[in-house]
Amino acid sequence: MFFTYLRRELRRRRKAALVVASGLALGIALVIVVNSASAGMRQAQGKVLESLYGLGTDMTVTKAAPPPSEGGRERPRFNFDAQDGDETQSSDIVMPQGFETLASSTVGKVADQTGVAGAVGGLSLSVLKVDGEFKPGEFAPRENTSGGGGGTGGPQGEVRGGGANFDVNSYTVYGTDTAHQDLGPLTSSKITDGRTFETTETDAEVAVVDSAYAKEKKYKVGSDVTIKGTKFEIVGIATADSGDASANLYIPLKQAQTLSDSKDKVTTVYVKADDSQQIAAVKSAVQKNIPGTTVTTSADLADRVSGSLSTASDLATSVGKWLSIAVLIAAFVVAGLLTMSAVTRRVQEFGTLKALGWKxxxxxxxxxxxxxxxxxxxxxxxxxxxxxxxxxxxxVSPSLTAEVGSAAAGPGGGGGGMIRAGGPAGQAADKAIEIALTAPISAATIALAVGLAVTGGLIAGAFGGWRASRLRPADALRRVE
Incomplete structure (x- = not known):
């Protein structure tokens, strides 16, 4: 009887039922879109942080920047030997990013801290290459116009022409621990040609090059690249998952230390925690037990992500959330009022049913x-x-940008494109990353929508049920003509 009457009444009042359902549908649809967009933005920010940290990295440890009064390393200088005639000159300056390094023993100290599952050191380098040629001027004697043979004490001529033509090229290099490749920037790239490093190549003259840089310089597997007089064979091409590489070149850590005169030094320690819930505790332990270091977590880095991605994320989180709540409340209230209004129009029907014995x-x-x-x-x-x-x-997939601001810069700043290889606490300029936005639908979002539908029905039913419970059989008799 209940379902028969229910089916008949819904068919008889399908227009009113459709209006109520449509109002609820609008609010639920908006919640789904906003939640999906927010999830997509969280994924996009996760990609940004992942590309900056390296897969599986929970935090990084770098050397704390010294006070400005203490200064830093001497700025790089280029020295060329003067030669006779046209002479090609070339010079490479290889320097750690931000000029600040930690002892390699710091990696072991970090690994020994409670809650640390693994720690790997890396050396981020900026390479500035200058090559070109000097062209000496030519001596041109003065013409004798006096007719008297000229004086003996004055200048006999002048130097004309000459100059220099030099090209400056900068790129980034990351020294990776080939024996432990499960952490660090290289893990955010995929080998698309050739191979990655072998664990035994701790001091080999081999390199992996980023695909974009390889295309620019026309490098391929088997090509050679020379850094500060050392020739490295390219064994692999890596493509960054986020589309923006951590470094242009990757070489074994020992080779990077040798090239930069940084024996037993690293710029960054990448850390994996045993439990993601204990990251804050691990950070505190490292800062307490290893003085002179700066520990940065992904949460710290997220606070420095700005640009349209951050703006859109904030908008979806705040405005979108409150707009969804407002629309849902309005939809629930309207559904309840429409249901109560429909009950009011059915006074005669319900009064009659009560007169027939319905409680x-x-x-x-x-x-x-x-x-x-x-x-x-x-x-x-x-x-x-x-x-x-x-x-x-x-x-539609609109593209949003994420700008990652640098941490407190060390003396002399850092290589402009090295914020990734140096880690989130690296000393570098802001880095702009473009991310395509998606709106993934999760099971939790669908479950939320179903819950809202049930809640909306209960609220509307509560309004209508309250009105129906107040009807009396006498109300129906008053309306009988």
């Missing part, structure tokens, strides 16, 4: 049942519209 509870259950069906229909429509909206957002 108030049975009438209330009938109204709540109708409202619940309207809510479930609205939920189904809302899920369909929301999923379609998320799909359109993913298909």
């Amino acid at each position: 108030s509870g049975r009438v209330t259950r009938q109204v709540v049942g109708e409202a619940m069906v309207n809510g479930l229909v609205g939920g189904a429509l809302g899920i369909a519209v929301g999923v379609a909206g998320a799909y359109v957002l993913t298909a």
Whole structure:
């Protein structure tokens, strides 16, 4: 009887039922789109942080920047030997990023801290290469116009022409521990040609080159690249997952230390925690037990991500959230008022049913049942519209930018493109990264939509049931003509 009457009343009032369901569907669809967009932005920010940290890295340890009064290393100088005639000159300056390094023993100290699952050191380098040629001037004697043989004490001529033509090229190099390649910037890239380092190549003259840099310089597997007089064979081409590489070249750590005169030194220690919930405790332990270091977690780095990605994320998190709540409240209230209005128009019907023996509870259950069906229909429509909206957002896929500000810069700053290889606490300029936005639909989002549909039906049913419970048989008799 209950379901028969329910089906008949819903069919008879399908226009009113569709209005109620549509209002709920609108609010539910908006929640799905906003939640999906927020999830996509969180994924995008995760990609930014992942490319900066390296896969699996929870925090990085770098040397604390010294006070400005203490100064830093001497700035780089180029020295060329003067030669007679046209002479080609070339000079490479290889320097650690930010000029600040830690002893390699720091890696072991960090690994020994409670809660640390693994620690790997790396050396981030900036290479400045200058090559070109000097062209000496030519001596041109003065012409004798006096007719008297000229004086003996004055200048006999002048130097004309000459000069220099030099090209300056800068690129970045990351020294990786080939025996422990599970942490660090190289893990955020995929080998697309050739191979990665072998664990035995701790001091080999081999290199892995970023695909974009390889295309620019026309490098391929088997090519040679020379750094400060040392020739490295390219054994692999790596493509960054985020589209923006951590470094132009990757070489074994010992080779990087030799080239930069940084024996037993690293710029960054990449750390993996035993438990992601204990990252803050591990950070505190490292800072306490290893003085003179700066520990940066992904949460710290996220605070420095700005640009349109951050703006859109903040908008979706704040404005989007409150807009969704406001629309949902409005949808629930409207659904409740429409249901209560429909009950009011059915005074004669419900009064008659009560006169025939229906109790108030049975009438209330009938109204709540109708409202619940309207809510479930609205939920189904809302899920369909929301999923379609998320799909359109993913298909359009607008590009957003994420700008990662540098930490407190060390003396002399750092290599402009090295913030990734140096880690989040590296001393570098802001880095702009472009990310394509997606709007993934998760099972949790669908479950939320179903919960909202049920909640909307219950609220509408509560309004209508309250009104129906107050009806009396006498109300129906007053309206009988």
